[in-house]
Amino acid sequence: MSHSTDTSLGQKVSALLTTRNLGRPLHYAHTVTSTNTLAMEAVQLNASHGTAFLTDYQTNGYGRRGRLWQAAKGQNLTFSIILRLPISDTVTGMVPLAAAFAVSEAVAKIVSPNNPQLKWPNDILLEGRKICGILLQSFGAPVTPMVLGIGLNVNQSIFPPELSGSATSLLLATGQHVDRASMMANVLLRLEKILELLSTDPALIRKRYTENLMGVGKSCQITGVNEKIIGTLIGIAESGALILETRQGLRTIYAGDVSLYMAYN
Ligand code: BTN
Numbered sequence: 001m002s003h004s005t006d007t008s009l010g011q012k013v014s015a016l017l018t019t020r021n022l023g024r025p026l027h028y029a030h031t032v033t034s035t036n037t038l039a040m041e042a043v044q045l046n047a048s049h050g051t052a053f054l055t056d057y058q059t060n061g062y063g064r065r066g067r068l069w070q071a072a073k074g075q076n077l078t079f080s081i082i083l084r085l086p087i088s089d090t091v092t093g094m095v096p097l098a099a100a101f102a103v104s105e106a107v108a109k110i111v112s113p114n115n116p117q118l119k120w121p122n123d124i125l126l127e128g129r130k131i132c133g134i135l136l137q138s139f140g141a142p143v144t145p146m147v148l149g150i151g152l153n154v155n156q157s158i159f160p161p162e163l164s165g166s167a168t169s170l171l172l173a174t175g176q177h178v179d180r181a182s183m184m185a186n187v188l189l190r191l192e193k194i195l196e197l198l199s200t201d202p203a204l205i206r207k208r209y210t211e212n213l214m215g216v217g218k219s220c221q222i223t224g225v226n227e228k229i230i231g232t233l234i235g236i237a238e239s240g241a242l243i244l245e246t247r248q249g250l251r252t253i254y255a256g257d258v259s260l261y262m263a264y265n
Contacts, residue, residue: 012181021050021186035062035080043145049084075156080149087199093240096122096136101209102194106187111173117214120242129168177193
């Protein structure tokens with residue numbers, strides 16, 4: 001990890017943290033390749049639950065399906081957390097959804113009365129534009145330990161042309177500069193609470209996630225799988241999979257290489 005003398009963001013977050021485990025310890029560096037890469041390496045060195053990596057700039061940030069994750073330097077929140085959770089294999093599939101819900105709660109506080117929406121499995125959208133992407137990585141089977149990577153657009157106002165129609169930020173949504181350190185401290189606190197709740201009451205998390213899920217009751221198309229699947233979005237299974245009602249009957253779509261598009265409204 002390359003180190004910089006400007007550790008102010010990391011120090012500010014640490015000073016504001018009220019979590020028990022998440023963000024403890026918090027490793028900050030001004031520029032890194034990818035915080036997910038660093039966290040995956042740290043998992044193999046037995047880093048503990050809650051250990052987090054935060055940066056102001058990634059040279060090699062990546063997202064789901066091998067896509068690039070681009071975020072302007074020093075304006076956003078780009079971090080990854082190691083999770084070692086005492087949950088069953090079934091509930092593990094709900095972790096990325098629970099994480100998206102937790103971040104969306106923190107976003108909702110800032111953008112109220114506007115309401116963020118969740119796009120299955122774990123994108124957060126504001127007025128149809130993506131404000132946060134989440135990438136959960138594990139070693140082989142979906143079991144803990146896992147690395148949860150979060151890219152939240154905070155104060156970025158100009159996006160590259162290929163993203164300008166589909167991305168937004170807290171600044172663009174509110175017209176106000178948002179303090180990144182307090183936002184991150186708040187995200188980590190909500191995340192900790194929601195992940196605790198996930199182990200005691202997964203049904204409640206599923207209910208709250210589904211209340212904010214985009215497209216429920218609407219016709220959707222799943223792409224990125226071998227076949228084209230069209231159906232009405234019914235809800236979420238215990239495993240976090242998406243349930244669609246298709247002409248052939250109910251279909252369960254598992255998290256993976258799929259995207260969801262509203263086919264018609
Ligand atoms: C997606 O929408 O495809 C997921 C994007 C995840 C981006 C975050 S930024 C912090 C962490 N480091 C990475 O390289 N990726 C994740």
